[in-house]
Amino acid sequence: MSPSKFVVFFAIFASSAFAKKTYEGYQVWSVFVASEAEAHSLEELASSFDFWTGIRVGRDVDIFVSPERISSLRSKLEAAGLEKAARVVVKNARTELLEREAERLKRHVERQGGFFETYHDYDEIQQFLDETVANYSTAELETIGQTFLGRDMRLLKICENGVCGNNPTMFIQCNIHAREWITSGACLFMINELTANLAANPGMNSGLDWYILTPANPDGYVFTWTDERFWRMTRQPHIEGVGICVGVDPNRNFGAGFGGVGTSTDPCSLVNHGPEAFSEFNTRNIRDFVLNHNEIVYYQDLHAYGLMAMYPYGYTPTDCADKTYLQDLCDEAHVALNAVHNMTYECGSIYDVVYPAAGVACDWAYEGAGIVTSFTFESRPASAAEGGFAPPASEILPNAQEIWAWHKVVAERLKMSPP
Numbered sequence: 399m400s401p402s403k404f405v406v407f408f409a410i411f412a413s414s415a416f417a418k419k420t421y422e423g424y425q426v427w428s429v430f431v432a433s434e435a436e437a438h439s440l441e442e443l444a445s446s447f448d449f450w451t452g453i454r455v456g457r458d459v460d461i462f463v464s465p466e467r468i469s470s471l472r473s474k475l476e477a478a479g480l481e482k483a484a485r486v487v488v489k490n491a492r493t494e495l496l497e498r499e500a501e502r503l504k505r506h507v508e509r510q511g512g513f514f515e516t517y518h519d520y521d522e523i524q525q526f527l528d529e530t531v532a533n534y535s536t537a538e539l540e541t542i543g544q545t546f547l548g549r550d551m552r553l554l555k556i557c558e559n560g561v562c563g564n565n566p567t568m569f570i571q572c573n574i575h576a577r578e579w580i581t582s583g584a585c586l587f588m589i590n591e592l593t594a595n596l597a598a599n600p601g602m603n604s605g606l607d608w609y610i611l612t613p614a615n616p617d618g619y620v621f622t623w624t625d626e627r628f629w630r631m632t633r634q635p636h637i638e639g640v641g642i643c644v645g646v647d648p649n650r651n652f653g654a655g656f657g658g659v660g661t662s663t664d665p666c667s668l669v670n671h672g673p674e675a676f677s678e679f680n681t682r683n684i685r686d687f688v689l690n691h692n693e694i695v696y697y698q699d700l701h702a703y704g705l706m707a708m709y710p711y712g713y714t715p716t717d718c719a720d721k722t723y724l725q726d727l728c729d730e731a732h733v734a735l736n737a738v739h740n741m742t743y744e745c746g747s748i749y750d751v752v753y754p755a756a757g758v759a760c761d762w763a764y765e766g767a768g769i770v771t772s773f774t775f776e777s778r779p780a781s782a783a784e785g786g787f788a789p790p791a792s793e794i795l796p797n798a799q800e801i802w803a804w805h806k807v808v809a810e811r812l813k814m815s816p817p
């Protein structure tokens with residue numbers, strides 16, 4: 399590393415010692431997309447603003463904007479003729495999202511509520527994993543590698559009779575996008591259902607094993623608790639191309655269609671794919687583990703938000719070879735999901751349902767690791783108005799329950815007739 403690069407690295411790390419970001423005056427704008435032409439104009443903004451949802455004709459797209467950039471966003475929307483389609487759904491993220499979230503966390507501690515009624519930081523998650531392994535002989539922990547900042551990525555394995563590798567195995571990862579806290583709640587809930595609450599889930603750990611990883615982006619996750627609640631990326635700096643910024647979008651960093659649609663080479667973009675596929679420690683660790691475990695027959699990369707259940711592809715509009723099977727499976731499992739709290743998800747390919755996105759984990763698992771049954775969810779909440787990436791903690795449990803119901807159907811199907 400040259401001396402000048404060292405100075406830049408030092409400056410980047412020193413900056414993380416600043417106070418926690420308050421998000422005072424940050425807003426979420428929703429823009430209704432009425433035509434392909436409007437979608438195209440918005441796509442041009444997607445690498446320079448923080449788009450919380452995908453751009454789709456006939457839907458709202460949510461855009462997170464700092465106070466300094468509100469006038470820039472407004473003038474860009476005006477230039478595209480979209481000012482009338484736009485409305486502010488969160489006027490101040492500090493008061494409308496974060497203070498409410500903090501208040502709920504505080505109330506939870508005061509009345510000592512249930513584990514799944516609040517969010518948990520990295521250390522609490524590790525403690526939960528340790529306690530699970532201590533209490534259940536079917537559970538074991540494997541460290542699949544370290545992150546850029548040296549944190550362990552600990553995979554919780556729940557295997558029939560405590561022996562892993564013999565059964566078809568479900569692999570589920572949560573929180574690869576750091577700010578999507580509600581997803582970790584779902585992963586931890588599933589661990590609990592498969593251990594403490596196994597009696598209520600007969601057959602779920604016979605002839606079938608489970609590998610559950612959360613958070614799948616530990617450095618980013620810790621940063622969302624200490625510094626910036628709405629951080630999305632990894633924490634690995636890259637000095638490449640047109641700028642210098644910390645972090646890569648880990649769900650654009652996998653080796654399927656890498657560098658294609660819906661990604662950016664700009665290191666400061668929120669969809670920056672990184673200098674090369676698997677440039678990030680966490681994506682490399684996941685890749686190496688999955689490729690070394692042929693027993694994995696199911697892959698789930700769990701995200702928030704928007705209520706979508708998706709399968710490959712994201713990087714191309716071409717149908718994947720197993721589209722009919724995946725769509726049927728999704729629809730069948732959705733009946734069970736819907737029956738829990740009457741929530742409705744949309745099933746379809748990533749490209750069709752959310753947005754074109756290249757280098758995503760779900761496509762890589764399917765294409766690169768040969769796991770036919772590969773899904774990715776955008777879970778609760780439905781919209782930014784319902785909390786976006788900081789939904790009420792009261793959403794954690796119902797979200798987890800309905801996702802678990804979906805997975806039970808898929809698990810039964812995979813046990814009986816793996817594709």
Ligand SMILES: [Zn+2]
Pocket residue numbers: 575578649701702
């Ligand atoms: Zn995500």
